[in-house]
Every structure is written in C-alpha cells, then in structure tokens.
Amino acid sequence: MKLRILGRGLVNGLKVTGIHVFRRPVTRPYPERHAYAPERFRGRHRLVVEDCVVCQACARICPVNCLTVEGYRGDDRRFVLTAFTIDYGLCMFCDLCVEACPPHCLTMGPEFEMATTSRPRLVEGVAELARSAGASS
Numbered sequence: 001m002k003l004r005i006l007g008r009g010l011v012n013g014l015k016v017t018g019i020h021v022f023r024r025p026v027t028r029p030y031p032e033r034h035a036y037a038p039e040r041f042r043g044r045h046r047l048v049v050e051d052c053v054v055c056q057a058c059a060r061i062c063p064v065n066c067l068t069v070e071g072y073r074g075d076d077r078r079f080v081l082t083a084f085t086i087d088y089g090l091c092m093f094c095d096l097c098v099e100a101c102p103p104h105c106l107t108m109g110p111e112f113e114m115a116t117t118s119r120p121r122l123v124e125g126v127a128e129l130a131r132s133a134g135a136s137s
Contacts, residue, residue, distance in 0.1 A: 037110035042093045044111040045086055047129035051105035054079040058097035058106055066090035067097060084129060088114055089122040 028035065037043065054071030070083040098106050109132060116122060 037112070041110050041112075042095050042108045044088075044109055044114060044124075044132055045097075045129055046107045046109045046132050047084060047126065048105040049081055049084075049126060049130050051103045052079075052081045052084070053103055053105075054081055055102060057100040057102060061096050061100040063094065063096065064090045064092060081126065084126045085123055086129065087123045089119050 052069075052071075054069060056069045059065075059067040059069045066087040066089075068083060068085045069081070071079050071081045074080045093108070095108060098108055111132065114122065
C-alpha cells in the first residue's frame with residue numbers, strides 16, 4: 001500500500017517536472033539586468049542642497065531618528081546647510097521625511113543597491129545625497 005502511494009507521488013512529481021522543464025525561465029538574470037522599479041518606489045534618498053532651508057522637519061518626523069540636519073544662518077539671512085546625514089542601517093524607507101519636507105528638496109529615488117561589508121559605510125552625507133540627485137537629473 002505504501003509503495004503504491006510512493007510510486008503515485010513520484011509519477012505525479014515527474015509529470016509536473018516534465019511540463020515545466022521546457023518553459024522559458026521567468027526570473028531575470030540579476031547582475032546583467034537590473035530589477036524594474038515602479039514609479040513610486042522608495043529607494044535611496046536624493047537631496048537638492050540649494051533648496052534646503054534647514055527646517056529639520058525631516059529629522060523631527062523620522063520615527064527611527066536616522067536623519068541629522070545641521071546648518072546656520074548666513075550673512076544674507078538665508079540658512080546654509082552644513083551637514084545632512086542619513087544612516088541607512090536604521091532607515092526603514094517609510095517616506096515620512098519626504099512628505100514633511102516643506103521645500104520638497106528631499107526625494108526618494110529608484111536606487112536600492114546599498115550592500116556593504118561595514119556598517120559605517122551605510123551612513124551617507126550631503127556629498128553622496130547631492131550626487132545621487134544630480135545623477136537623476
């Protein structure tokens with residue numbers, strides 16, 4: 001009895017394998033072709049430094065406190081951004097910081113490949129964020 005059940009299961013398994021063995025694969029070869037990112041995908045942040053008014057709304061609303069914004073008021077009474085860092089080791093990509101930004105200088109792009117071998121490399125500053133904003137333009 002058990003041998004008959006085992007044989008039936010083996011035949012059914014081979015039948016399913018035979019059906020699918022000659023079909024085209026549905027997965028993409030990842031390193032050669034990058035994955036498709038939808039229009040509203042939340043990836044690496046982008047920052048337009050000139051538009052930032054150092055209001056710190058993004059840092060205040062962040063639920064995990066992964067943002068640090070620093071600046072000063074210049075001679076012409078405009079705020080000058082000196083430091084803007086995001087710790088991607090903490091960030092959960094919730095998009096609240098982008099929604100809270102009054103001048104809309106902070107956005108999220110489609111880049112998602114941020115793998116690294118050390119945790120300190122997950123902290124990005126003004127230079128990296130501005131570079132990613134310039135690359136998308």
